[in-house]
Amino acid sequence: MLIDFILLFLLAGVPYYLLLEKIPFIQKDKIFPIAALLVITGMFVSCIFEHKSSMPFIVIAFFASLFSLYKANETNNLHKLTYYILFFNAPLLIMLNTKESILYGASLIIALLGVYLMGRYYVKNYGSANYQSVTGMTLVSPYAGLILTVYFTALALYPPFPNALLFLNGILKSEINTLWYIVVVVIFFGNFLIAVRVMAKTVFGKPNDNVHYIDISPTERVLHLLIVSVLLLLSIIGLQEVIS
Numbered sequence: 001m002l003i004d005f006i007l008l009f010l011l012a013g014v015p016y017y018l019l020l021e022k023i024p025f026i027q028k029d030k031i032f033p034i035a036a037l038l039v040i041t042g043m044f045v046s047c048i049f050e051h052k053s054s055m056p057f058i059v060i061a062f063f064a065s066l067f068s069l070y071k072a073n074e075t076n077n078l079h080k081l082t083y084y085i086l087f088f089n090a091p092l093l094i095m096l097n098t099k100e101s102i103l104y105g106a107s108l109i110i111a112l113l114g115v116y117l118m119g120r121y122y123v124k125n126y127g128s129a130n131y132q133s134v135t136g137m138t139l140v141s142p143y144a145g146l147i148l149t150v151y152f153t154a155l156a157l158y159p160p161f162p163n164a165l166l167f168l169n170g171i172l173k174s175e176i177n178t179l180w181y182i183v184v185v186v187i188f189f190g191n192f193l194i195a196v197r198v199m200a201k202t203v204f205g206k207p208n209d210n211v212h213y214i215d216i217s218p219t220e221r222v223l224h225l226l227i228v229s230v231l232l233l234l235s236i237i238g239l240q241e242v243i244s
Contacts, residue, residue, distance in 0.1 A: 003049045004057050010042030011105075012090040013061035015068055017083050029129065032082040032116050036109050039086065039093065043102045053094050055179070061091040062183055069190045073197070076132040078119030081198070082112045085155060088190055091183050092170060100170035103241065107154075107162040107234045114151040114227045117220075118144070125214040131198065136207035141215035145203050147224045152203075154231060156195035157188055162231055165238030172242070 008014060012035060020031045065088050072084035086108065093105050119129035121144065126134055138145035154161035159168075171184060207213065216224070 001054075003045070004054055007042050007046060007053070007094060008057050008061065010038050010045060011061075011093040011101075012039055012042075012087045013057065013064060013094050015064050015087055017087065028077070029079040029116075029119065029123070032079060032086070032112065035083045035086055036113070039105060039109065042093070043105055046098050046101065058091060058095055058179060058183075061094050062179075062186075065089070065091050065183075065187070065190075069186075069194070072190075072194050076130050076201070078115055078122060078129045078131055080129075081194075082116045082119070085191070085194060086112055088194075089187060092167070092187060095174065095180070095183065096170040097173055100166065100173055100241075103234070103237065104163070104166040104170055107166050107231070107238070110227060110230050110234070111151050111154045111161075111163060114147070114224060115155075117223065117227075118148055118151070121216055121220060126211065131202040133208055134202050134211055134213075135205040137203050137213070140207045140213040143221055144216045147216065147228075148203050149199060150228055150231075152195040152199050156192045160235050160239070162234035162238045163191075165235060165242055169238060169241040 009016065016038075017031050017035060020026050020034060021028065026034070068084050068087040068090075072081055072088060075081055075084065089104075089108055093101050095101075096104060122129045122131060122134065137148065154163050157164040157167055159165060167188070171180075174180065
């Protein structure tokens, strides 16, 4: 029971970002790294201690997830979006078997890390991580548009990206019940709708004439290429897990 409580917190089963957002010296762009570190800690704890999540904890995580989905739908800030999406996916991290949870969690965090870094690119070039006014990036800053498309396509659970494959693998290797069906359907469509919403607002559409567009630098391209390469490696692992 104690391990369940610990993992409920560490794996983002409760929205502790509400507390972090109220601490004056913690800026919004620092919350995702803190949350990601705690989730990674939770993965290590789940490896060390044998456990089986109880139904009440899963229900708590699911209702907290719905709240995070609402928050993700309301924000236009990439930094906030990263930790909202992380918390939205928390029920899967708690419900999946240990191996499947770690693989899906790693893929999720890496894709969100890419989005987080793109948020920093927005801050540097456009003054904030808000993306609502920065439209039509594919036409005027193609590298940035392509990178965002890759990350959000992965988060939308499109195959052959690793999130989709590891999501499927986790389902195939779990005991299915009514709650499972509800959680899986909500998380699948929630991820899809959030990702499509962001791409529609900033990647596609007509460029804003009032914005001076700046594409990502060569150094940033190399960094994002490394992140995409890790996602590709996880795709291969995910495919192997599905067919094994």
